Amino acid sequence: MDFRSSVLLLALVIACKPTVEGSAGASGRPDQAGILRISVEQQAAWVRNFNPFMTGKYRWPTIGPIHESLYLYSTATATYEPWLATSYEWSPDRRELRFRLRPGVTWSDGVPFSARDVVFTFQLVRAHPEFDGGGVWKFLADVRASSDGEVSFELARPFVPGFANLAQFPIVPEHVWAKVADPVGFANPSPVGTGPYTEVTVFQNQIFELARNPHYWQPRRFAVERLRFPALSSNEQAMLALLRDELDWAGNFVPDVQRLFVARDPPHHGYWYPATGATVLLYANTRRAPFDDVRVRKALSMAIDRDHLTQVAMYGYTRPSDATGLSDAYASWRDPQVVAAGDWVRHDVAHAGALLDAAGYARGEGGLRRTRDGRPLRYQINVVSGWSDWVRACQLVANDLRAVGIDASVKPLDFGAWFDRLQTGDFDLSIGWSSDGATPYLFYRDLMASSTVAPPGTKSGVNWQRFASTEADELLARFEAEGEPAEQLALMHRLEAVFSASAPAIPLFPGPAWGVYNTRRFAGFPGPEHPFAVLSPNPHASYQAEYMLVLAALTPRPNEAP
Amino acid sequence: MRTLARRLLLYLVAAWAALTVNFFLPRLMPGDPVSRMFASYQGQLEPEALAALRRTFGLTDAPLGAQYLSYLGHVARGQLGVSLTYFPAPVTEVMATGMFWTLVLAGTSVLLSFALGTLLGVVVAWRDDGRLDAWLVPALSFLGAFPYFWLAMLLLYLFGFQLSWFPLGHAYSDTLTPAWSLAFVADVLRHAALPSFTLIVATIGGWTLGMRSSMVAVLGADHVTFALAKGLSPARVMLRYAARSAILPNLTQLGMALGFVLGGALLTEMVFGYPGQGYLLLQAVRSQDYPLMQGIFLGITLAVLGANLMIDLVHFWLDPSVRRS
Numbered sequence: 001m002d003f004r005s006s007v008l009l010l011a012l013v014i015a016c017k018p019t020v021e022g023s024a025g026a027s028g029r030p031d032q033a034g035i036l037r038i039s040v041e042q043q044a045a046w047v048r049n050f051n052p053f054m055t056g057k058y059r060w061p062t063i064g065p066i067h068e069s070l071y072l073y074s075t076a077t078a079t080y081e082p083w084l085a086t087s088y089e090w091s092p093d094r095r096e097l098r099f100r101l102r103p104g105v106t107w108s109d110g111v112p113f114s115a116r117d118v119v120f121t122f123q124l125v126r127a128h129p130e131f132d133g134g135g136v137w138k139f140l141a142d143v144r145a146s147s148d149g150e151v152s153f154e155l156a157r158p159f160v161p162g163f164a165n166l167a168q169f170p171i172v173p174e175h176v177w178a179k180v181a182d183p184v185g186f187a188n189p190s191p192v193g194t195g196p197y198t199e200v201t202v203f204q205n206q207i208f209e210l211a212r213n214p215h216y217w218q219p220r221r222f223a224v225e226r227l228r229f230p231a232l233s234s235n236e237q238a239m240l241a242l243l244r245d246e247l248d249w250a251g252n253f254v255p256d257v258q259r260l261f262v263a264r265d266p267p268h269h270g271y272w273y274p275a276t277g278a279t280v281l282l283y284a285n286t287r288r289a290p291f292d293d294v295r296v297r298k299a300l301s302m303a304i305d306r307d308h309l310t311q312v313a314m315y316g317y318t319r320p321s322d323a324t325g326l327s328d329a330y331a332s333w334r335d336p337q338v339v340a341a342g343d344w345v346r347h348d349v350a351h352a353g354a355l356l357d358a359a360g361y362a363r364g365e366g367g368l369r370r371t372r373d374g375r376p377l378r379y380q381i382n383v384v385s386g387w388s389d390w391v392r393a394c395q396l397v398a399n400d401l402r403a404v405g406i407d408a409s410v411k412p413l414d415f416g417a418w419f420d421r422l423q424t425g426d427f428d429l430s431i432g433w434s435s436d437g438a439t440p441y442l443f444y445r446d447l448m449a450s451s452t453v454a455p456p457g458t459k460s461g462v463n464w465q466r467f468a469s470t471e472a473d474e475l476l477a478r479f480e481a482e483g484e485p486a487e488q489l490a491l492m493h494r495l496e497a498v499f500s501a502s503a504p505a506i507p508l509f510p511g512p513a514w515g516v517y518n519t520r521r522f523a524g525f526p527g528p529e530h531p532f533a534v535l536s537p538n539p540h541a542s543y544q545a546e547y548m549l550v551l552a553a554l555t556p557r558p559n560e561a562p
Numbered sequence: 563m564r565t566l567a568r569r570l571l572l573y574l575v576a577a578w579a580a581l582t583v584n585f586f587l588p589r590l591m592p593g594d595p596v597s598r599m600f601a602s603y604q605g606q607l608e609p610e611a612l613a614a615l616r617r618t619f620g621l622t623d624a625p626l627g628a629q630y631l632s633y634l635g636h637v638a639r640g641q642l643g644v645s646l647t648y649f650p651a652p653v654t655e656v657m658a659t660g661m662f663w664t665l666v667l668a669g670t671s672v673l674l675s676f677a678l679g680t681l682l683g684v685v686v687a688w689r690d691d692g693r694l695d696a697w698l699v700p701a702l703s704f705l706g707a708f709p710y711f712w713l714a715m716l717l718l719y720l721f722g723f724q725l726s727w728f729p730l731g732h733a734y735s736d737t738l739t740p741a742w743s744l745a746f747v748a749d750v751l752r753h754a755a756l757p758s759f760t761l762i763v764a765t766i767g768g769w770t771l772g773m774r775s776s777m778v779a780v781l782g783a784d785h786v787t788f789a790l791a792k793g794l795s796p797a798r799v800m801l802r803y804a805a806r807s808a809i810l811p812n813l814t815q816l817g818m819a820l821g822f823v824l825g826g827a828l829l830t831e832m833v834f835g836y837p838g839q840g841y842l843l844l845q846a847v848r849s850q851d852y853p854l855m856q857g858i859f860l861g862i863t864l865a866v867l868g869a870n871l872m873i874d875l876v877h878f879w880l881d882p883s884v885r886r887s
């Protein structure tokens with residue numbers, strides 16, 4: 001051991017005395033009225049990072065409670081609520097989008113918010129491609145402040161779905177961020193934002209707490225006094241905290257939630273798992289025979305008993321997918337006719353067999369189907385080992401496929417290996433998720449557009465089955481330029497029909513959005529009876545801060561005796 | 563002194579070998595950190611985020627050889643880089659928090675378990691009626707052979723959840739601010755009690771057994787018989803004559819155990835939500851956080867080597883035959 005290393009080790013040991021990072025210390029009892037205790041991210045220790053552009057690295061309240069956007073979207077109601085902006089307007093050629101900003105908004109340090117901040121934010125992202133995880137500068141050409149109260153985005157091409165990216169982008173203050181030398185490595189430890197909870201009162205490894213923004217522009221809308229985040233490293237830890245009434249709101253999966261959680265305290269404990277999460281699909285590699293044949297893909301789909309699948313693999317927390325493949329986040333976009341006509345997602349072993357016979361894969365010895373040159377249809381379904389719900393789902397799918405004469409087996413892989421094969425297209429069958437956004441545009445683009453097909457061997461983030469449809473390309477292009485809601489809906493219905501006709505991938509079930517609550521200390525959580533927003537604090541898509549609407553609806557209750 | 567110098571050289575070579583394995587092994591895993599992070603968002607991120615993240619983390623496609631050389635250079639200068647999971651926190655900072663709590667919990671548990679276990683071993687071997695031997699040793703081995711995870715969960719459920727005698731997790735109460743005050747230290751002890759107890763219960767049998775068998779061998783030796791014949795007090799013979807030579811194998815074991823303390827007690831930390839090094843390591847491996855993995859492995863390597871060196875020195879002092887060789 002050399003000297004330097006031992007000095008380093010010694011330094012490490014000395015440096016590891018507990019540090020106090022918060023200014024006020026852990027003041028205040030956590031069960032004090034008005035303090036909302038939330039568990040969203042599962043971390044063993046908090047890192048003080050409130051940089052809203054650092055994808056996946058910032059703390060959860062960075063988006064929304066600290067940095068707000070021009071509009072807020074609710075998947076539950078499929079509407080945008082004006083937030084930092086009051087209205088917007090597209091130019092007739094869809095090349096320009098103007099936002100009128102809300103007057104009277106100030107930053108948490110008292111400086112007025114203006115269009116310059118919006119322009120600065122987008123220019124900052126342009127200068128630092130590291131920040132452009134949503135790819136806004138792929139369709140933007142320029143951004144200008146027409147006045148203090150109006151921002152105008154100039155688009156490189158008509159791209160109406162880009163509204164979601166622009167309207168939900170977190171805005172940062174120019175007067176603070178312009179002085180930051182290296183924004184990419186900037187952790188924004190003491191954030192200045194327009195949001196309701198900007199003051200970091202406690203920040204320790206195990207806990208952090210945010211207090212109200214003293215200059216908030218709608219002070220009466222949020223009744224919660226503080227947000228408190230204990231670091232809970234696992235589902236089990238979060239479970240225990242929930243059962244001991246140490247959390248008011250959580251976004252983690254609770255198995256057998258009715259018996260384990262709700263039944264313990266029925267008047268206070270509740271959950272709502274709407275099927276608004278990303279749809280889980282069975283991907284069949286369309287670059288490989290026999291999956292290049294739509295009849296085979298549909299036969300696979302018909303072989304699967306989705307009712308059984310959702311009951312057994314997902315504890316009945318979700319429903320079987322319909323022929324559009326869309327989750328309930330897009331309920332208003334779904335065409336009932338496509339759903340009704342979509343017999344290929346219904347369990348029908350006889351029909352599946354007929355399709356396979358017609359495609360030329362007749363049953364041979366032992367009931368196993370064979371290709372014309374006599375090779376048996378024998379495939380592995382790739383799945384991540386340890387993702388127990390997916391593994392169970394794949395086992396059921398494999399059983400169902402064997403029933404129609406395809407020798408399918410489950411191949412559990414380490415996550416890295418599984419994702420690597422999926423991305424490079426090195427698989428026959430694999431389970432996987434799908435893309436999500438405010439509209440089904442991304443979902444269908446990433447499953448069917450030629451532009452998302454990567455050459456074999458190259459890694460691709462989406463369209464792993466490598467399916468392209470010129471019909472979908474044309475409809476997607478028209479959707480990108482369409483601003484009329486009625487026309488948008490008509491185009492989306494046609495895209496759904498293309499999806500249903502060509503079965504680019506086999507939808508299994510929409511993922512549930514996990515959300516549980518405890519009303520001992522706060523009232524007003526959403527649920528199936530009052531679905532003003534999805535309960536889950538987990539964002540539906542990046543920068544989608546629907547949970548702000550939940551926060552705004554909560555009212556503290558006087559402390560009850562436990 | 564020549565022996566010591568030779569030993570030091572050996573340690574240096576071992577450190578280099580470990581550093582090299584440290585670098586290459588994580589990179590042999592399939593996948594890369596960005597894909598893993600991207601995937602943990604399951605469809606919430608757009609594909610553009612992949613490229614953006616790669617740029618943020620400064621991941622390069624430079625040949626492995628060149629990366630290896632620059633890695634060695636950085637390590638020599640004590641630069642461990644920036645953690646990807648805890649971006650933009652430096653690896654040293656992330657490790658420091660975990661290391662402190664690991665030393666508190668696992669360090670004290672190992673020392674306590676060693677001290678108690680060894681002492682028990684001495685007593686068990688010394689008492690020649692064999693009654694203690696008959697039930698204590700099997701009982702301890704039984705506890706040691708218990709599935710640890712299950713034992714820890716059971717104790718947590720009973721004493722933490724049902725009886726509420728001990729907290730359910732964390733290293734100290736959320737309401738306290740870390741400080742060197744009596745209240746805070748007491749709180750830390752209260753949080754460490756249950757996890758520490760499970761660690762001791764699970765490991766104490768090994769120490770007792772090891773000490774007992776080497777004691778039995780030593781008790782038959784001439785110098786012990788001689789000491790007894792000389793009329794020395796039994797306690798003195800037991801500790802100064804028998805235990806002193808019998809403890810050597812256990813000490814070597816302790817060196818290893820202390821070294822591995824820095825690896826953290828993964829299962830304990832997971833069950834009790836204790837913010838130590840083991841959980842960090844698990845997270846680093848899961849998310850392929852190369853810098854953090856390298857940092858933690860480096861820490862473990864140095865700790866194991868350092869502990870062994872210390873044990874070597876103790877051997878020098880305890881065993882004259884080593885000094886002469």
